[in-house]
Amino acid sequence: MRGYDVIVIGGGPAGSSAAYYASKNGLKVLILEKYKVPRFKLCAGCISKRITPYLPEGWERFVLNRIKGGILGYGGREEFELSTDEEVAYITDRVEFDTFLLEKAQGKGADFVDECEVLGFETEGGKYRVITSKGNFHADFIVGADGFYSKTAQALGYKKDKFFKALEFFTRGDLSEKVMIDIGLVRRGYAWIFPKGENLSVGTACTQRGDLKRVLTEYSRLKGVKPEGRMYGWYIPYIEKDGDVFYGKDRVLLVGDAANLTDPLLGEGIYYAVRSGKLAAQALAVSPSKPTEQYRKLLKDLVSELVYAGKIARLGYKFQKVAYTMSKKGILKSYYDLLLGKTSYKDLYRKGFVYFLRELVKEYASFYNYFWR
Ligand SMILES: Cc1cc2nc3c(=O)[nH]c(=O)nc-3n(C[C@H](O)[C@H](O)[C@H](O)COP(=O)(O)OP(=O)(O)OC[C@H]3O[C@@H](n4cnc5c(N)ncnc54)[C@H](O)[C@@H]3O)c2cc1C
Known part of the structure; x- marks a missing residue:
């Protein structure tokens, strides 16, 4: 029976990255994507x-905005701005960016079939x-990137x-080189306004139950942006712990959102999708007889980072005012260093923990003084 070495299920950033690197490593790869490409994400x-x-x-051709700083807000009312000389992030159009990654994987030799639901x-x-x-396709390995x-x-x-x-909508407006994030609006989550070329992406994300439509409508009103x-x-x-990661089983590896490899603080997923795709390809190349075990080893640092991000998220969202104050006093600058790859969540957590406790005590002391003196 002839077939492929690897079938990658899903043509998002995780799948394209796995296919790109697996093809580069000399494997015969097939990507199967449910929707017609270009597809909306x-x-x-x-x-x-x-x-x-x-x-x-x-x-770089697919960058709509180069981000040189941000505005962090609290409750949609208070805010402060921190700019940088260096670009810390980029805004892309996912339709174009994902198509580009898919084409690059095909450029390395991967076959591709769209409108093909697994x-x-x-x-x-x-x-x-x-x-x-x-129809049916055969392979020695599967990478689930769906x-x-x-x-x-x-x-x-x-x-x-x-x-x-x-929940997200797109509208007209210009933030140019900045992103805006607001905490203090929902119990465990945030709202954002990001530039999108000459338009805006406005949204909110939350891990608790709640009326997101109401939150987003109220946030837009406070910020003066009109949903279109x-x-x-x-x-x-x-993920918050190693046990939350869906690594895969036998000769089936899971990557990106399929594996839950997304940042528990702000939900950043593209970075982890691309990296896990690459590591899955590496695991197949290094250890074809036990790829899931190898993949688990290769993912260790990335997973550890996400676990520390989870610890920060739990504290930060529980005490959002303290998180806001700390960000104003320097943590936002450290977060930019993280986006640049100059520091890790582990370092941020270790260095910030004592500082966090101090700020927490101050916050509660002022609360106590306000009510009881
Ligand atoms: C509102 C919102 C805003 C976000 N903003 C950001 C952000 O600014 N930055 C960031 O880093 N992350 C962001 N994320 C997260 C990010 O979008 C994901 O983490 C990322 O897309 C994961 O990539 P992936 O390749 O794993 O999955 P996806 O991009 O979801 O790709 C999966 C692919 O698999 C295909 N598929 C599914 N089922 C099948 C099937 N049965 N057969 C074949 N194909 C199938 C799908 O059609 C899709 O193309 C955001 C997410 C949301 C919801």
């Missing part, structure tokens, strides 16, 4: 600068038979239970 499209060493050449897979003669809306509702993960018995609910067209909703998974 709901996303603010912000990529941190630390992703750039992992992107194929030519990505319905399931089974083992057959030592290979996988992947069953799709366009996003939040990953059928590949479901087939392996995984069930998602940690995720942000997000409809609001779109989608989900962002995240």
Whole structure:
């Protein structure tokens, strides 16, 4: 039975990255994408600068805005701004960016079929038979890159239970080189206004139950931006501990949102999608007999980073005013260093913890004085 070395299910950044690097490593790869490409993906499209060493050449052509700082707000009313000389992030259009990544994977030799929904897979003669809306395909390995509702993960018995609910709309407006993020609006989440070329992406993401439409409408009113067209909703998974990661089983590896590899603080997913795609390809090259074990080892640092991001998120969202004050006093600058790849969540957590406790005590002391003196 002839077939492929690897079938990648899903043509988002995680799938394209896995296919790009697996093809580069000499494997025969097939990418199967459910929708016709170019396809829409709901996303603010912000990529941190630390992703750039992992992107194929030519990505700069798809940058709509170069981010040189941000505005952090509290409750949609208070805010402060911190600019940088260096670009810390870039805004992309996901339709164009994802198409570019797919073309780059094909440029390395990967085959691609769109409008091809994967319905399931089974083992057959030592290979996988992947069953799709366009017939069956065979391969030695599968990389599940099929996003939040990953059928590949479901087939392996995984069930998602940690995720942000997000609501976003696009409208006219100009923020140019800045992004705006507001905390203090929802219990465990935030709202944002990002530039999108000469337009704006406005949204909110929250891990708790709540009326996001009401939050986003009120936030837009406070910021003076008018929703145009409809609001779109989608989900962002995240991890808080190693046990939340869906690594995969046997010769099936999961990457990106399918594996829950997304930042629990702000829901940044593209960086982790691209990196996990690359590491999955590396695992297949280094250890074809035990790829999931190898993949787990290769992901160790990335997962550890996300676990520390989770610790920061838990504290930050529980005490949002303290997080805001700390950001004003220097933590936002450290976060820019993280986006640049100059520091890690682990360092931020370790250095910030004592500082956090001090600010927490001050906050509660002033609260006590206000009410009891
Ligand atoms: C509102 C919102 C805003 C966001 N903003 C940002 C941001 O600014 N920056 C950032 O880094 N992250 C952001 N994210 C997160 C980011 O979009 C994801 O983490 C990222 O897209 C994950 O990439 P992926 O390749 O794993 O999955 P996806 O991009 O979801 O790609 C999965 C692909 O698999 C395909 N697929 C699904 N099922 C099948 C099937 N059965 N057969 C074949 N193909 C299938 C899908 O059609 C899709 O093309 C945001 C998310 C949301 C919801």
